[in-house]
Amino acid sequence: MAVIMDGKVAAQQADQEFAMRIQKLKQQNIIPGLAVILIGDDAASQVYVRNKARRARKIGINYQLHRLDRGITQEAVLQLITQLNQDTQVDGIMVQMPVPKQIDANAVMNAILPQKDVDGFSFANIGRLWGNAAGNFPATPRGVLRLLRDYHITIEGQQAVVVGRSDIVGKPMAGLLLKNNSTVTIAHSKTQNLAQVTQQADLLIVAIGQAEFITADFVKPGAAVVDVGMNHNAAGKLVGDVDFKSVKQIAGYLTPVPGGVGPMTITGLLEQVIVLAEQRATL
Numbered sequence: 215m216a217v218i219m220d221g222k223v224a225a226q227q228a229d230q231e232f233a234m235r236i237q238k239l240k241q242q243n244i245i246p247g248l249a250v251i252l253i254g255d256d257a258a259s260q261v262y263v264r265n266k267a268r269r270a271r272k273i274g275i276n277y278q279l280h281r282l283d284r285g286i287t288q289e290a291v292l293q294l295i296t297q298l299n300q301d302t303q304v305d306g307i308m309v310q311m312p313v314p315k316q317i318d319a320n321a322v323m324n325a326i327l328p329q330k331d332v333d334g335f336s337f338a339n340i341g342r343l344w345g346n347a348a349g350n351f352p353a354t355p356r357g358v359l360r361l362l363r364d365y366h367i368t369i370e371g372q373q374a375v376v377v378g379r380s381d382i383v384g385k386p387m388a389g390l391l392l393k394n395n396s397t398v399t400i401a402h403s404k405t406q407n408l409a410q411v412t413q414q415a416d417l418l419i420v421a422i423g424q425a426e427f428i429t430a431d432f433v434k435p436g437a438a439v440v441d442v443g444m445n446h447n448a449a450g451k452l453v454g455d456v457d458f459k460s461v462k463q464i465a466g467y468l469t470p471v472p473g474g475v476g477p478m479t480i481t482g483l484l485e486q487v488i489v490l491a492e493q494r495a496t497l
């Protein structure tokens with residue numbers, strides 16, 4: 215039976231560390247500032263916004279939410295970003311994805327100053343990730359790596375398979391694993407013989423948005439399996455992309471949904487905000 219990687223516990227430990235780092239900043243009169251822009255009413259974004267507001271405030275981050283109507287113009291969004299770019303109290307800015315179709319997501323993300331782009335979704339930060347430079351990198355992959363490290367799972371030299379190639383999870387996950395010396399394969403909906411590919415994985419990271427799609431026959435015995443997915447099954451229950459029941463019989467390590475990657479994504483984000491505020495403190 216797999217060891218269950220508890221993202222809630224790991225996130226609580228991280229929050230204690232973060233609260234101490236924020237206390238130090240406050241002695242220098244610096245309060246980390248995070249501005250979140252939510253356009254419309256995407257369900258996964260609502261969950262994220264609610265949970266990160268609670269955790270950010272609890273550890274002492276100055277958190278502000280800008281809720282915009284789903285019909286808002288791109289110009290108005292860009293104007294808000296310009297204002298937040300200029301606000302010296304704001305260390306990090308993020309726009310919840312997805313955005314409504316009249317908004318060009320790339321235009322919006324690239325309007326955020328690269329150093330304030332906490333999500334690391336701007337082309338400047340994508341280039342820094344793949345160009346081996348320091349930068350801001352996406353929260354979900356950072357949270358996943360932190361969870362693997364908390365469970366002392368080896369990353370260097372291991373065969374990692376990332377299923378999913380989105381700009382917000384799959385691609386940056388692959389980039390960070392590569393940076394950490396895994397041998398990385400990226401699989402997606404056009405991959406042939408997916409199970410044969412995933413069976414090679416010592417580290418299997420799944421982000422496809424298909425309820426309970428990855429069953430035991432996709433998994434190498436003893437593998438560490440990380441389930442990024444958040445879906446509702448036929449019964450309306452929140453489930454991941456991995457079939458928890460069958461995979462836990464064969465995997466060495468496995469994340470639950472909820473209580474796995476979700477809390478660690480928030481950890482990845484909060485840490486990035488604190489790092490940015492620490493950089494401001496040294497200016």
Ligand SMILES: NC(=O)C1=CN([C@@H]2O[C@H](COP(=O)(O)OP(=O)(O)OC[C@H]3O[C@@H](n4cnc5c(N)ncnc54)[C@H](OP(=O)(O)O)[C@@H]3O)[C@@H](O)[C@H]2O)C=CC1
Nearest residue numbers: 378379380383402403404421422423442443444475476479
């Ligand atoms: N817990 C958390 O912190 C977060 C959770 N999520 C969740 O993770 C999941 C993925 O999100 P996101 O990356 O934004 O998803 P996207 O929908 O943007 O991308 C899905 C990816 O999965 C691939 N894919 C879809 N079906 C299959 C399949 N049957 N076999 C192989 N590959 C497949 C797609 O391939 P192709 O490119 O060929 O279309 C695509 O690359 C969702 O459930 C989302 O809610 C997302 C962000 C954070």
Ligand SMILES: Nc1nc(=O)c2c([nH]1)NC[C@@H]1CN(c3ccc(C(=O)N[C@@H](CCC(=O)O)C(=O)O)cc3)C=[N+]21
Nearest residue numbers: 258259261262265309310311333472473474476477479
């Ligand atoms: N710019 C941007 N960056 C993102 O990282 C981003 C985004 N947009 N849009 C939406 C998705 C989704 N996402 C989640 C984060 C945390 C939980 C989370 O807290 N989950 C908990 C609670 C789940 C629940 O109670 O329903 C858990 O899994 O235990 C969920 C989903 C980040 N995303």
Ligand SMILES: [Mg+2]
Nearest residue numbers: 473474475476
């Ligand atoms: Mg989870």
